[in-house]
Amino acid sequence: MSKQTCDMIHDLLPLYADGICSEESRKIVNEHLASCSECSDMLHKMNRKVAIAAETDISAVKKIKKRVFLGKLIMAIAAVVLALITLICGYFFAVTDCSMDYEKYNLAENVWVEEDSEGQLWFCMKDNAAALSAFAYPTVSDTDGGHMGYKNQTFNREKKAGFGYTLRMLRISKIAPFDYPQKELRFPISRDKKDIKYIFYYDDVNNQEYVLWGEKPQ
Numbered sequence: 001m002s003k004q005t006c007d008m009i010h011d012l013l014p015l016y017a018d019g020i021c022s023e024e025s026r027k028i029v030n031e032h033l034a035s036c037s038e039c040s041d042m043l044h045k046m047n048r049k050v051a052i053a054a055e056t057d058i059s060a061v062k063k064i065k066k067r068v069f070l071g072k073l074i075m076a077i078a079a080v081v082l083a084l085i086t087l088i089c090g091y092f093f094a095v096t097d098c099s100m101d102y103e104k105y106n107l108a109e110n111v112w113v114e115e116d117s118e119g120q121l122w123f124c125m126k127d128n129a130a131a132l133s134a135f136a137y138p139t140v141s142d143t144d145g146g147h148m149g150y151k152n153q154t155f156n157r158e159k160k161a162g163f164g165y166t167l168r169m170l171r172i173s174k175i176a177p178f179d180y181p182q183k184e185l186r187f188p189i190s191r192d193k194k195d196i197k198y199i200f201y202y203d204d205v206n207n208q209e210y211v212l213w214g215e216k217p218q
């Protein structure tokens with residue numbers, strides 16, 4: 001093969017490799033390549049370079065995509081964890097309740113039982129008790145000191161002694177301001193007075209009963 005023909009083909013090869021030479025030039029190159037191993041080799045090398053360059057580009061793009069994906073994944077996990085913590089804390093403070101400590105909330109002055117002129121008994125509360133309590137949890141005591149409805153106590157129905165309440169408040173109320181006036185609240189005690197020897201407030205935090213009405217049998 002003449003050196004001149006090979007030189008001309010070398011000039012055409014880049015266009016040929018990119019597929020942008022004319023149909024006529026393509027024919028000439030094809031014919032030459034079929035019979036010239038030197039030019040064929042050159043074309044192979046060219047194609048390989050292009051392939052390697054393309055591959056390098058692809059792996060760089062893949063790396064960036066991977067980094068972006070990891071970033072998004074970490075953000076998503078962080079968001080889920082944050083949402084869970086918020087939910088658990090929200091549930092603990094705004095949904096679950098705890099007993100009102102008798103001494104701490106000054107219930108000696110804020111909780112009492114009254115009997116009206118018709119003999120109806122009323123459970124009454126004001127200030128801290130009225131402001132902070134969410135509900136009054138009823139219970140019955142037995143003569144052995146057990147209380148109905150408390151898991152860690154045994155309650156003997158045959159030895160019923162008195163009837164009482166524990167004021168329960170949401171845990172979040174523990175951070176509420178203290179000692180502010182609140183108007184009196186009262187609800188009727190539906191039990192028949194004949195069946196009740198005494199009515200008490202039960203502070204289950206300290207396992208203490210405080211008699212509000214009647215007399216606790218000794």
Ligand SMILES: [Zn+2]
Pocket residue numbers: 001005006009032036037038039
């Ligand atoms: Zn050649």
